[in-house]
Amino acid sequence: MNFDYNEEQQLLADSVRRFLAKNYGFEARKKIVASKQGWSAEVWTQLAEMGLTGLPFSTDYGGFGGGAVDLMGVMEAAGDALLVEPYLPTLMGGLLVARAGGDAQKKALLPAVVEGRLKLAFAHSEKGARYNLARVGASARRSTGGAGSAWEITGEKLVVLGAEAADRIVVSANTDKGLSLFLVSRESLRVRPYVTLDEQRAGDVGFAKAQGELLGAEGGALPVIEEVMDFATALVCAEAVGAMKFACDTTLEYLKTRKQFGVPIGTFQALQHRMVDMYVAHEQARSMACLACSKVDSNSGAGDRARAVSAAKIKIADNARLISQESVQLHGGMGMTEELKVSHSFRRLTMIAQQFGDADHHLARFAALDK
């Protein structure tokens, strides 16, 4: 057992952190969030140049062949900076291609993802499905008129992160043989866009007989979807740790500098203990994020992986709520304003608590795995 990042991981994390500190300060981010597109193409290009878009993909396609642990430091830095670029959706789409796709599809898509030329999104969640990955109503059937390999997909997907930014979207739908994945080009879909609570861009995606290409084999896609969702969940846990660290640091600073009754408010023991609980919650979250990332990288089986990821997500969800709420509360009125970054880390952490399943969902999943 070993908790150290290797030298490469450390260097990468440092350089991402430096880049974001320099180019993605709170003021810069504000402008990006307020822009029409809602993310920065320039930042995207630089993330790709640093190799971030290639991290988890095989060297066969120009990637680094890394895993979740290699991405931990990057995600933590992203969480600290509250990055809104469609990085996670692109990684998820790419991983689905890598895990499910045929050779030709991988060759056609992955190098472009690695080089930052292709952005992807994953359209899966549907109305009424809640967090249950198996419940999909969208359907696909082979086109009658067109070429032999074309499919027509019909359905509606909700809250697809990065839907507008994506060049191609990976869509889940049922065929006669069960749950399958398809690649659909962005133009053939109707996206109703919005800004999410955490200031990312997402949209509801509707498609009626949209032309798509089957990704890999027909049917049996659920295990791949679960695997990629677990991977993404582990990454979001690491991201949460970055946002928590920011929220804790900035609150601690505030307790030391804000004066009331002639003394820094950090001298009140009632607040000292609250701050300590935040700090402890962040450390516990970090431990669980390490566990989740390590387990998604090891070959100890889907059950072992799912158990660790759900445990981590339970802890992250609870602690994200505690830290986000307390960070605002201890700032008093200032914590409520849009002007302070702490209200934005609040929003991100609130979303992370529910992203890919809330605590109750993962409690149920964990309990079921334990049987």
Add this chain to the structure above:
Amino acid sequence: MDLNYSQEESAFRDEVRGWLKANLPQDLRDKVVNYGELTRDDLLRWHKILAKKGWVAPAWPKEWGGTGWNVVQRYIFEEECGFAGTPPIVSFGMHMCGPVLLRFGTEAQKKRFLPRMYNGEDFWCQGYSEPGSGSDLASLKTKAERASDKSGDHYVVNGQKIWTTLGHYADWIFCLVRTDSTLAKRQEGISFLLIDMRTPGITVRPLVLMDGGHEVNEVFFDNVKVPVENLVHEEGKGWTVAKYLLGHERMNTGRIGASKRELAKLKDFAARQPGDDGLPLIEDARFRDRLTRVEVELMALEITNLRFLDQMRRSGQPPGADVSMLKIKGTEIQQGLTELSMQAVGPLAQPFRATGTDLEDGAFDRFTAGLAPRYCNYRKTTIYAGSNEIQRNIISKMTLGL
């Protein structure tokens, strides 16, 4: 002991409920229930409907328009309003400045301000907090200096207030100002002034909260002339006035009726929304437990509140330090409900603000659309009106003697 409402009390409840049903405009109710933003006109429209009926100031003495209801009836009225989804009666006038004038104001002040307040002709706001003075209100620095010129005796006010709720709607602001900064006991140099918001030298600047909404402001005073007759109580006695008022403010933060409405709405939604297993979410034991816990908290708060009111009825004493309890619990419940609503909608809690137009269905249905901003906004409840930490300090010191 009998915790059932008497026949008369139930009849009173029916009367209030019936009247609200017939007189609460549907568009206002829709806005309230769907977390729409209430404009100045919306707030005043409802205020005027109640004023016309004679129900806008139940707690005031009868000669000034009070209803003569006892505390239980007042409670029932509040609860029914919350449950029906009426716009709030803006507290700053009716529940704060009004009671202050009734207790400390001169006859002339009462005659000048109370009827206009009652009829919704003046919109009031509260100017207490300053950038450097939040929890430690007594450290406030906004200065009022006595001067006179041909227009008469007046104060010249300089300084800044912050977090002024609905200051951008207001005609009048009641302020705590420092009239003497030489005294060792800071509280003794504070006075309570009524200031016309149209006086030259006042600037109102919006502050945007994290839900994207504009409800609070910064208010700047630059050589603002305030006639001396706008001083309430004696000069240097503002702190006494402020303390009297804070008790009233805290009695008003429980919002039990509104929480009951939210709870009912949440239950209804959870009965329609499928959980992970496809069955209605309300049948999910984990979710159901969370819901029940909030409901039980609310029941405990309600009975505690009634118990306090009953004590008040018997002793005739205004609420003491323990009213802080109602503020702590009431706001925790309000926040708990927004949190649970977010949890209930699950993945659909993410949409925050539309960038396109055709969002009627899908994720943006009417229940889910306002939830995330509301969850954010309600974090304020444990901060304002004396933060919950300060409320605990009050109980600790005043009730427990620690």
